[in-house]
Amino acid sequence: MAVPAHDDRDYDFAKKYDLEINAVIKPFDGEAEVGQAYTEVGELFNSGEFDGMNSKKSQYNIIKYFEENKIGKKTTNYKLKDWGVSRQRYWGAPIPFIHCDDCGLVMEKKENLPVALPEDVEITGEGNPLDNHPTWKHCKCSQCGKDAIRETDTMDTFVESSWYFLRFCASQENWEKEAFSSEQIKYWMGVDHYIGGIEHAVLHLLYARFFTKVFRDLGYLDFDEPFDNLLTQGMVLKDGSKMSKSKGNTVDPDEIIAKYGADTARLFILFAAPPTQELEWNDSGVEGAYKFIKRFFDRSSNIVACESIPIINHAALSKEEKFARKKVYEALVRANEVYNERHTFNTMIAGVMEAMNALNVQENSDVWSEGYWILASIMEPVIPHVSYEISEKYFGLNNLNPQAVLDEVFVEESITLGVSINGKRRTEIEVATDASQEEIISVAKAAASKWLEGMSIVKEIVVPKKLVNIVVKG
Ligand SMILES: [Zn+2]
Incomplete structure (x- = not known):
């Protein structure tokens, strides 16, 4: 980087070759370092008009100065290097090449694609299973037609994971001819919310973007970025440590589903923590989620079935009814924010619980039915089975989607x-x-x-x- 006063490697290089070392950053409350590179953020000096500025914050101003004076410009450097994509594994897409004694390395003919993996492979733990297969690798040369040997390496999974999402959009299409121009891809891509572990947040996503940009440059795709939003979910902990098979502290979801139902498992997980944070598995929390669902369902039995959301004269309601409506509509406002932007499902569920408590009104009233209509709609993605049951029984499923938020409900009287x-x-x-x-x-x-x-x-x-x-x- 040629900044010997502020980078250890540059400093060593400058010392070795006896180059001049000009310091320009010093500690905020001290003197310039002597005898070593100062690599922290600090105060600029020996820097003309930038003297006294924070070395980090001034970067923008310095780049601007360079660009204005046409002596430099901002750029981004990627430290990507060529990397072997082949692996000696069975599970991977075969690399469609053929080794011929006469022609050398040649591509498989288009009409023979895709090269399919054999299903009768023997996994012994020794060597490459494809190479060990008795017949699979023997083929004809795509150029001269003589006996030849198929490439037995497969592509590493990161190759496939860089563009699998395109295939997901159009799994029925003929891949070669139509898939890239498919209406399905136009409709579904880019991915609105990509959910994955933090371990994928750098490499996989970089490769996926790289592939997308290559396909775009080749004219196959007309968009630039594959994913609009990324959510990296937290780990599940049990007794303070990461759930894992080797530690033997896993919870079997089948047991919870058998005892409480899948809705309980979903509600507990979504209520226990925001999805981006670690979640501590807690049996009493599971029990609590079950109790809430039971109450939610039991109390629904007095809803008066209605074909559309009841129209209510808010001004004529009692104080308790007004309060109940306010809480229900607050939960709806929050749900819209959470589903669309924040994804803090725990706060949304807390809002629904509050609204349930506030819905302490005449059970077969319009306020009660409207409240349930809205709360069941909010909870449908969280506890789909119970919500569906309530909605189907009382509301007619076609109309469930209360978008309108009533201002009158929020007016403080x-x-x-x-x-x-x-x-x-x-x-x-x-x-x-x-x-x-x-x-x-x-x-x-x-x-x-x-x-x-x-x-x-x-x-x-x-x-x-x-x-x-x-x-x-x-
Ligand atoms: Zn050949």
């Missing part, structure tokens, strides 16, 4: 204000949000009457949306 006497908080009052100053003072005086007895009022102060202070003297 009343507000709580503190009441202070001579600056000391004594009580609080609830008034309509549009109450006048006179109304507020009169309600406050009534509420604070016992502290006002025998006093003369000097002044009343209303701090909007906060409090009323009454100044008195005895």
Whole structure:
């Protein structure tokens, strides 16, 4: 990099060949290093107009200066090197080449593609199973037709994993002729949400992007990036350590499914932690998830079946009903955010649980049915079996998808204000949000009457949306 004062290898090189070493970065609160490279972020000096700046943060300004003065420009360097893609394994796509004594290395004929793996292979743990197969590798040369030997190496899995998603979109298409231009690929690609382990976050994704760009450059694809979003999920822990077969601390999902059902397993996993974080397996959490589902289902039995979401006159509802609706619609707003962007399913489920508790209203009312309509819709991807059961029974499945969020539900009709006497908080009052100053003072005086007895009022102060202070003297 030719920065001997700030890179250890450059420093050693400069020392060995007796080159000049010009330091330009020093510690924020100290002197420039002597006798070694200073490789940390620090303060620029000997740097003209950039003196005093943070060496990291100034990078943008320095590049801008170079570009403006036409003495350099920003670029990205990839440290990719050629890499053998062949492996001596059975499980991989055969490399379609043929070794001929006369013609050398030749490609298999197009009409013979794809080269299929033999199914009667013997896996002995010794050598390459394809090479050991008695007949598979013997073939005819694609050029001269003489007896020849097929390549027995297969491609490493990272080759296939770099473009398998294209095949997933169009698995029925004739691959050679139509797959790349397939309507299916146009429809499905790019991948909206790619979910995978953190171990794939660098190499696999880099290769997949690389392949996509090559296909694009060849004119096969008309998009540039294969994946729009990446979510790397956390590990599942048991008793504080990673679940693994070798540790013997795995949980068998079949047992949980047999005892509680698949919905419980799904709800527990999604509720226990955001998907990007580690999840500690917890048997009592599983039990809790089961109890919630049971309650959710039991309480659904009083829904009045309806063909469309009930139309409700919000203003005419009781205080409890208004609160219940507010909580249900809050859960819906959060669900829209979580499914579309945040993916913190645990917070969404918490919102649904809160709404269930708030839905403490007449069980066969419209508010109850509307609440269940919305909550069952939200929960359908989480607990699909139970949600489907409720929806099918009461709502008619075609209409489930409450997108509309009602503003009227969120309008606060009343507000709580503190009441202070001579600056000391004594009580609080609830008034309509549009109450006048006179109304507020009169309600406050009534509420604070016992502290006002025998006093003369000097002044009343209303701090909007906060409090009323009454100044008195005895
Ligand atoms: Zn040949």
